[in-house]
Amino acid sequence: MKHKLFKTMVAASSVAMICACGDDSSSGATDETNNTTLSSAVVNPGSSASIDPGSSENAVPDSPCNKVQLLAPAWLLDVGTGYMVIHTDNSVTDASGNPLGTLSEGNIVDLTGTPLVNGVDLTTLTICDANATIDPNSGEVVSQSSSSVGGNSNPTSSASVNPNDTTTTPTESSSSVNTDPELDENGFPTIESYGAPPAEYTKEIRNNGQTGWNSRYWDGCKPHCSWLSSVDTTSEETFQAGLTVARNCNVHDVEVPAYTLGHAVQQFWMGYEGTNSACDTKDPSGTFACTDMAPIAVNDTLSYAYVAGSGKQYQYGCGKCYHLQYNGGKNDGDVKKTHKALNGKHIVVMVSNIGYDVEVGQFDLLIPGGGVGAFDALSTQLGLTDASVLGANGGGIGRVCFEQVGWDGEVADFQKCIIEGCEKAFSKWPNLLRGCKWYAEWYMAADNPTYNWEEVECPQYLVDHYMTTINTTKDNRFRWRDDWSSYKKGDEIETQECLTDNYPQGCGP
Numbered sequence: 001m002k003h004k005l006f007k008t009m010v011a012a013s014s015v016a017m018i019c020a021c022g023d024d025s026s027s028g029a030t031d032e033t034n035n036t037t038l039s040s041a042v043v044n045p046g047s048s049a050s051i052d053p054g055s056s057e058n059a060v061p062d063s064p065c066n067k068v069q070l071l072a073p074a075w076l077l078d079v080g081t082g083y084m085v086i087h088t089d090n091s092v093t094d095a096s097g098n099p100l101g102t103l104s105e106g107n108i109v110d111l112t113g114t115p116l117v118n119g120v121d122l123t124t125l126t127i128c129d130a131n132a133t134i135d136p137n138s139g140e141v142v143s144q145s146s147s148s149v150g151g152n153s154n155p156t157s158s159a160s161v162n163p164n165d166t167t168t169t170p171t172e173s174s175s176s177v178n179t180d181p182e183l184d185e186n187g188f189p190t191i192e193s194y195g196a197p198p199a200e201y202t203k204e205i206r207n208n209g210q211t212g213w214n215s216r217y218w219d220g221c222k223p224h225c226s227w228l229s230s231v232d233t234t235s236e237e238t239f240q241a242g243l244t245v246a247r248n249c250n251v252h253d254v255e256v257p258a259y260t261l262g263h264a265v266q267q268f269w270m271g272y273e274g275t276n277s278a279c280d281t282k283d284p285s286g287t288f289a290c291t292d293m294a295p296i297a298v299n300d301t302l303s304y305a306y307v308a309g310s311g312k313q314y315q316y317g318c319g320k321c322y323h324l325q326y327n328g329g330k331n332d333g334d335v336k337k338t339h340k341a342l343n344g345k346h347i348v349v350m351v352s353n354i355g356y357d358v359e360v361g362q363f364d365l366l367i368p369g370g371g372v373g374a375f376d377a378l379s380t381q382l383g384l385t386d387a388s389v390l391g392a393n394g395g396g397i398g399r400v401c402f403e404q405v406g407w408d409g410e411v412a413d414f415q416k417c418i419i420e421g422c423e424k425a426f427s428k429w430p431n432l433l434r435g436c437k438w439y440a441e442w443y444m445a446a447d448n449p450t451y452n453w454e455e456v457e458c459p460q461y462l463v464d465h466y467m468t469t470i471n472t473t474k475d476n477r478f479r480w481r482d483d484w485s486s487y488k489k490g491d492e493i494e495t496q497e498c499l500t501d502n503y504p505q506g507c508g509p
């Protein structure tokens with residue numbers, strides 16, 4: 001399978017804060033619930049030829065764009081009592097950035113698939129430029145100069161994507177590539193630096209016939225896909241085509257080799273051996289899952305995450321990616337409010353682990369606080385003497401909160417309880433804290449939700465956090481090491497020469 005690398009630099013955030021004001025003329029969009037005509041701000045309604053996205057003449061002094069903060073270009077739909085914000089990934093939010101639903105074939109449907117507005121014609125709506133940025137120090141949305149406001153650009157290029165067609169994948173443009181991306185605390189580009197995700201990640205697939213469900217875990221163990229036995233090492237070409245091996249880290253969350261020369265290399269034999277998993281060593285000397293593989297939200301309706309795929313079929317192999325769209329159900333049919341709140345959202349997942357107890361179609365989400373299961377390296381990594389802070393072995397912090405709040409409780413009560421548990425468990429581990437809160441805030445605290453799924457090409461963000469930066473080729477000469485706990489970023493890794501012309505009798509000292 002080929003993995004397309006997406007690096008287009010178009011801001012991907014769906015943050016929108018807007019003042020609902022102005023009495024603009026009608027657009028012809030109708031509210032499905034009462035069949036009344038809704039008001040919308042327009043630019044010469046009914047004539048798409050009159051809109052020149054590249055002309056500053058489109059800027060209107062009294063435009064509602066002057067009162068909205070957007071991290072990316074978007075359309076505004078006036079519904080009389082306020083605005084709906086339609087983003088380039090077809091997600092739709094309210095004035096505060098809260099998800100309302102999606103735009104599909106000219107109609108806006110809510111997160112449960114119920115029609116909200118029919119007959120939306122984007123050519124008649126006000127186009128607002130991106131006019132805000134995120135302050136890297138405070139994390140707050142900060143307005144840019146007002147000269148950048150006012151409908152000067154089309155949220156999507158007509159040459160690359162039709163906003164009403166959710167099956168179209170945007171083409172990459174060299175002019176939009178971020179050649180100097182902002183880096184996060186782990187040294188990777190920030191999620192915003194990867195640009196707008198392709199439309200295939202948010203297209204409607206709830207009727208495609210392929211269904212499954214999520215379980216969740218974070219045991220902290222070395223990923224299965226970090227072992228050479230889990231990837232294709234037939235040749236260097238197959239090794240590279242499979243995206244090499246997954247990264248693994250030491251107890252201090254520093255990436256270390258996934259494999260080295262064997263610890264018992266002998267004359268005339270040179271074997272490779274995976275660095276010890278902390279789930280086997282039961283102490284800090286082993287290797288762990290890197291914490292930056294925690295789930296992350298791209299926007300209000302799309303996230304990226306890693307999963308354990310099913311070991312029952314070869315097709316669920318390391319380095320493959322899948323698009324899931326939640327359909328409002330639960331694996332045992334006992335649907336709660338949390339499952340309904342998640343309905344319609346999308347997630348793209350990458351297989352970094354293999355679960356031999358995972359069903360076909362099931363993807364076991366790697367979520368901090370999701371439960372340590374039968375193997376617990378996380379307590380070792382966190383230095384915990386009492387693992388109860390991590391919640392139940394199966395279900396983690398969420399399972400404890402479900403029992404405290406009551407299984408039929410309100411979504412907000414579950415979220416509050418889980419966030420408190422996350423902060424208690426991971427206050428000193430920012431990636432784990434982010435991923436744990438993601439479960440409450442983006443994932444809506446849903447327990448074993450169902451979805452429809454399809455295989456897709458991997459987003460660059462997941463590829464970058466998956467691929468080892470040390471074992472970049474199939475062969476290496478890294479010397480075996482029993483204890484990686486003292487290894488620091490930038491340390492030289494000791495090597496050993498074996499079976500070369502200089503050492504015809506075996507391995508050097």
